[in-house]
Amino acid sequence: MRRFLTTLMILLVVLVAGFSALVLLVNPNDFRAYMVQQVAARSEYQLQLDGPLRWHVWPQLSILSGRMTLTARGASEPLVRADNMRLDVALWPLLSHQLHVKQVMLKGGVIQLTPQTEAVRSDDAPVAPKDNTLPDVAEDRGWSFDIRSLRVADSVLVFQHENDDQVTVRDIRLNMEQDAEHRGTFDFSGRVNRDQRDLALSFSGTVDASDYPHNLTAGIEQLRWQLQGADLPAQGIEGQGQLQAQWQEAQKRLSFNHLNLTANDSSLTGHVQVTLAEQPEWQIDLRSSRLNLDNLLPHHSTVAQTGGAVSQGQNTLPLTRPVIASRVGAPPYQGLQSFTAEIALQADSVRWRGMDFTQVSTKMSNQAGLLDITELQGKLADGEMSLPGTLDARTASPRIEFHPRLNHVEIGTILKAFNYPISLTGKMSLVGDFSGADIDAEAFRHSWKGKAHVDMSNTRLEGMNFQQLVQQAVERSGGDAQQSQENMDNATRLDRFTTDLTLNKGTLTLDDMVGQSSMLGVNRQRNAGSG
Secondary structure: OHHHHHHHHHHHHHHHHHHHHHHHHOOHHHHHHHHHHHHHHHHOEEEEEOOOOEEEOOOOOEEEEOOEEEEEOOOOOOOEEEOEEEEEEOOHHHHHOOOOEEEEEEEOOEEEEOHHHOOOOOOOOOOOOOOOOOOOOHHHOOOOOOOOEEEEEEEEEEEOOOOOOOEEEEEEEEEEEEOOOOEEEEEEEEEEEEOOEEEEEEEEEEEEOOOOOOEEEEEEEEEEEEEEEOOOOOOOEEEEEEEEEEEEOOOOEEEEEEEEEEEOOEEEEEEEEEEOOOOOEEEEEEEEOOEEHHHOOOOOOOOOEEOOEEOOOOOOOOOOOOOOHHHOOOOOOHHHHHOEEEEEEEEEEEEEOOEEEEEEEEEEEEEOOEEEEEEEEEEEOOEEEEOOEEEEOOOOOOEEEEOOEEEEEEHHHHHHHOOOOOOEEEEEEEEEEEEEOOOOHHHHHHHOEEEEEEEEEEEEEEOOOHHHHHHHHHHHOOOOOOOOHHHOOOEEEEEEEEEEEEEEOOEEEEEEEEEEOOOOEEEEEEEEEOO
16 A cells, blocks of 8 residues: 555656646747737737746646737727736646647726727728628527637726717626636626716626627526616616526627616516617516606705795705716707617506506607607596696707696695695696606706696695685675684595686786686686696
8 A cells, every 4th residue: 555655646746846847848939929810810900019938837727927918900909908917727738839728817907999999990901792682601600609608807998889878897707618608607896986976787698609790699597686876766776687698790680689677676678679770779568567757856856945945855855966177068868869769667666756656558769869758647536537648859949848737636635746835725627738848857847838627626735725714804894794613623635626828938817717616716827826
């Protein structure tokens, strides 16, 4: 047994000494030109390695490099640069002086997807015909990314589309592995900080690049994200989900299928598709079992003031986003001019400003700045609401039109939602047409115009009893008025009330008012300022 162990130790020492001698005899710098040549041949990118290459033996045989850059042909800035690069290589191919890279790891990397890092084609470069119908050969198929394993740590991704603002993704950690058929797995995490907002994002899944660049599919199985900062609810927004993504090169189409996402206590399922034409074309079809907008949107509620006092519940104001100098003076809603879209959304329940809607259905389309809301309807308790309209943002002065239709909606719920200090309850039906230049509660009260017919039933106005005032006036004039016990409270009740309403930049006019109850009748005209 002792002789066997001695022989085994001698053999182990010989192997270690032999491999060490092999590593010492093979200079990693001999592969520098080969790596640069292979990268240029396979991807047309220029690889630059600064400083000498050196071996790292334990725990994995690797080649270590100093600073590296990867630059597209004709680009003014490198696409990738990193402080350190590690290449994990196979040992046996070194016996024949061959380099087989199993894994590439970048640390302290900066990846820039900007116009400055894009390849520039020379004027005399050949152009392939667009209507090429010849079958692909082996060299035409598959992914140009031929590394079996890739790891990126503590790196930064800078993304910019044409003249848009740059988006920077920090603290990137990426692990990718693929097989010989270019099917693999990935695991990503990163953080985006912009305009006083912080987004933490992580996802993992599978990718099939066997038919890239013609077709690329990915399945994201675990998506987690958290968004905090300005113009958001105090608790932030966090969620998770799964989806299937597909890129089709011929159609320049990106699809997200089998969407299943959550955000706080809201959920979304459905399909999203965008075709990257000169103006992106969006197709969005979503469904939600519950959509709580109060937990997704900032609480910029309308503040009603009486004698300088702020209405109850509005003492805490959310953090607002900073004003970007480049956006000052930009026409409102100008973003609608840059794309077209067809959008459909159905929700079983929606909560907004404390109001609980059910059976909500929305259909709208945008044609380069002309937003047509053909359907926006739902139920509020026992009532029904419909709010179709249009938003024309094709000029510097937007024009907005809405045609509200309300049927037996509780008026007290709406007044409470917008913090109006009016204690009025009852069922309201309304048919009207309104127009303005901004979709905002404050703008509606001060700058909108429109007309509507209002029909209310079983109304109760707290704080003022019209019948009691009339009876008191009769008594002061020497008459005799009998007050019933049921009319002693400080409120006015009407079985029915109808009027024609006119809104003109903050002035509310009520024409042809007709109201009646068992004890009171109303018939008059009144003007009121709504500001």
